[in-house]
Amino acid sequence: MGAWPAAYVRLRESTYNLATGSRGGAPVRSTSLAKVAFESREDGAAFLGVRASARGFHWRERLRPELRSLATAIGQHHGLPELMGRILAARGIGLEAVPGFLDPTLKSLMPDPSALRDMDKAASRLADAIEARQRIAIFGDYDVDGACSSALLNRFLSHHDVPSRIYIPDRLFEGYGPNVGAIEALVNEGARLIVTVDCGTTSFEPLAAARKLGADVVVIDHHQADERLPEVEAVVNPNRQDDVSGQGMLCAAGVVFLVLVAVTRELRRRGFYRSTREPDLLALLDLVALATVADVVPLTGLNRAYVKKGLAVMRARENVGLTALADAAGLTTPPTPYHLGFIFGPRINAGGRIGNAALGATLLSTTDPVEAQKIAELLNRLNKERKDIETTMLEEALAIADRQMTDDPSRAMIVVASETWHKGVVGLVASRLVERFRRPACVIAWEAEASRSHEGTGSLRSVPGVDLGSAVRAAVAAGLLIKGGGHAMAAGLTVGRQNLAALETHFLTQLGTVMVAVNEAAGLDIDAALVASGATVELMDLIERVSPFGQGNPEARFVLPAHRVKFAKVVGDTHARVLLEGGDGARLDAIAFRAAGQPLGDLLMSAGGMPLHVAGHLRRDTWGGRDRVELQIEDAADPRRQP
Structure with a gap:
């Protein structure tokens, strides 16, 4: 790849070569959002050309083309920077709803x-x-x-x-x-x-x-x-x-x-x-x-x-x-x-x-x-003890899930069960399976063999767009569960051993068509490109105006294009701590949680100084009375290896 594609708005202070991370181009007037760039492309194009990231995602601009005029109008009407207008428009905030969104009050809501x-x-x-x-x-x-x-x-x-x-x-x-x-x-x-x-x-x-x-x-x-x-x-x-x-x-x-x-x-x-x-x-x-x-x-x-x-x-x-x-x-x-x-x-x-x-x-x-x-x-x-139990259970659950996905890569749902698992931790393990395989998961802990009960307690976690609560209630109505309930993203159940196979078939049938649509639409939404020197406390102040972030209001996600991994190590057994460097020599601390031993962690650890596109959220870290910013890495891609 060469310099920034013509489809991009250029960085306000410099132009970057995506393959080498080198600096070039004439500086322009600095603004409070210097070093932030936005893509201007036809809907469906890959952001920075990334069609196959470390986690298997197609990267795409979060702001749809038809909302660009709204983003501009938000900025002009409310006196907000361009980035704010784009973030708000991309999250479906209308022109008149902006004040209430930025300053939500009980009285009005x-x-x-x-x-x-x-x-x-x-x-x-x-x-x-x-x-x-x-x-x-x-x-x-x-x-x-x-x-x-x-x-x-x-x-x-x-x-x-x-x-x-x-x-x-x-x-x-x-x-x-x-x-x-x-x-x-x-x-x-x-x-x-x-x-x-x-x-x-x-x-x-x-x-x-x-x-x-x-x-x-x-x-x-x-x-x-x-x-x-x-x-x-x-x-x-x-x-x-x-x-x-x-x-x-x-x-x-x-x-x-x-x-x-x-x-x-x-x-x-x-x-x-x-x-x-x-x-x-x-x-x-x-x-x-x-x-x-x-x-x-x-x-x-x-x-x-x-x-x-x-x-x-x-x-x-x-x-x-x-x-x-x-x-x-x-x-x-x-x-x-x-x-x-x-x-x-x-x-x-x-x-x-x-x-x-x-x-x-x-x-x-x-x-x-x-x-x-x-x-x-x-x-x-107790939380420390829980972590130890979860680690052991997760290793066993992953082994079962890996076999299921190897046998059927298009499988709509992970369903795993064991007699040795702790009932109190099944929900956490289900969440980890969802993170790993990007599909709903059900984790069941059976009563011990010595028990006269032949029941299991299960927890289910889902992905956006897949309603687990309805699937569980349908299983109750079909007589497959002793009891069960929940909501779209999480549910719980009690099931008899004799019904496990039928329950698994029920879930795969119920969710199969939906998961096909979800997988087809899967991608990592990007709000803007950013260089390391642009990850400032001032930028964090701006982003935090859109908080609180969470379900329904995703955090602003940035890509650091063509940044080199200058340092990388595994911390806490499962996390990858790295230092990213831009073409101008500016550096940014970053961490990828639970990435060690996974494709994302492997790419970061093996980068060998070659430039990577790195995507994630900015986090404010206050230490010793000083504010600093770091990147929580969600994904990365090698720009040289895109289809």
């Missing part, structure tokens, strides 16, 4: 809670319980969303001096959702109202048992639902089929927050707060933000406001549990969505995976700093 089906019924029943000081049991899920949802409701009730008890089922012995034994125990303890959070939508028998024993039930959930619902006081779930609120993207904690708004409004209407201080609901948004990021729901609409405002609350360090967890993890910088998903989330989950399932909810609920510190340190230790 939160719906009237009553728009959700059964919301008024739930608010009325909870208000009754608060006025009467009735004992309330909170039945939550054992993941981060369940822990945050439980803590939200517990903190709200504690403010009103209402006795409440959080019950989180044991992942290994009770499984997901309410069970008859636990419900009976809660009623016998004196609970007159049971509120299920992040579960309950499909728990017909256990919730019927509660009603028979004289307890009312309110379900607050977000998982996909069939037409039939439990016969309870209220089912508040924006994903029930008759709900038209348009809030189906919320996690359970996001729905719980709306319920708390509705209950507060109902109590205010009744005059309850004439003698009692109203709760500060905004102070609870740190828990909503954590759940929203950890549950990987789309960071669009109300969820953007939840996370943006919740991070601000979290930085005040008022929740003693979150503060203790940050300290235990050694976090010394203000939390970001990355920290919520990869520092806080795994530690809270660790209790439910291999320890006491209630630890996370207890930590997030407590106001005792001493108790919080003890729980946080325990969760930190």
Whole structure:
């Protein structure tokens, strides 16, 4: 390859030779976005000509040709740099929606809670319980969303001096959702109202048992639902089929927050707060933000406001549990969505995976700093143990998956199972398989042979465009599962050994056609090209205006064209740490997580000083009071070896 193709807008300060990384061309006036370049090409062309990257991706410009005029209009109308206009337009943000997207507020994005089906019924029943000081049991899920949802409701009730008890089922012995034994125990303890959070939508028998024993039930959930619902006081779930609120993207904690708004409004209407201080609901948004990021729901609409405002609350360090967890993890910088998903989330989950399932909810609920510190340190230790278990399981699962993919490279889904695997870690292993093979995965842990049970517990993870929740519900309807449920990107199930083959066939049949379309559309979307010297703190400030990033709002992805790998080594057994150098001698630290031993890591390690195109996200790193920027590598390509 020669110099920049004519189809590219040239770098603002210099022109680069893509094959050698050498500098040439006359400098032009520098701007705040110097050294950022954009492609101008026909739709379908490969970005920088990359049709076969290390990870097998076709690189393409994220901004479609028909949106270029919108990108220009956004920049001109709102006084934003060209890069911002392109990033916003590529993510489907309209001209008039830009201010609300860059500065999301609860006031503008939160719906009237009553728009959700059964919301008024739930608010009325909870208000009754608060006025009467009735004992309330909170039945939550054992993941981060369940822990945050439980803590939200517990903190709200504690403010009103209402006795409440959080019950989180044991992942290994009770499984997901309410069970008859636990419900009976809660009623016998004196609970007159049971509120299920992040579960309950499909728990017909256990919730019927509660009603028979004289307890009312309110379900607050977000998982996909069939037409039939439990016969309870209220089912508040924006994903029930008759709900038209348009809030189906919320996690359970996001729905719980709306319920708390509705209950507060109902109590205010009744005059309850004439003698009692109203709760500060905004102070609870740190828990909503954590759940929203950890549950990987789309960071669009109300969820953007939840996370943006919740991070601000979290930085005040008022929740003693979150503060203790940050300290235990050694976090010394203000939390970001990355920290919520990869520092806080795994530690809270660790209790439910291999320890006491209630630890996370207890930590997030407590106001005792001493108790919080003890729980946080325990969760930190459990998280380390979880990592060791996950490593062993992943090696075994990869061996099985490799055989499956060798036998059928077009296989729509990975399905693996073993008697030696830990039920609490199957979801994490499923996520790793999805990363490796870019297709849905189901990982099942069978009960031991000595057990009289012939059942297995499975977790499923998906790829964008493939709805696993529907496939699992169809398997339940077909009699292939003992139970199962979830949403588009993640689901869980319980299956009998005798049905495994039929279940696998069901998934492959259900998802085959969809996966063909997904694979045909597979590619790595690129926002712009960037040289190492352009990866500045000022650029990070600009990019972060579009945050929070996550599902539905992908991070800006840049390519460093024709940069040489000056240094490379494996760190932490699985990560590749490299130093990239541009043609002008500028250097940028970079890391590729879990790339060692994989095609991406092999290419980086064997580059031998030859220029590579390297794609990834920029990360801000604060160390010793100084801000610096590094690249988190997602992919790389050799420009000399493109078809």
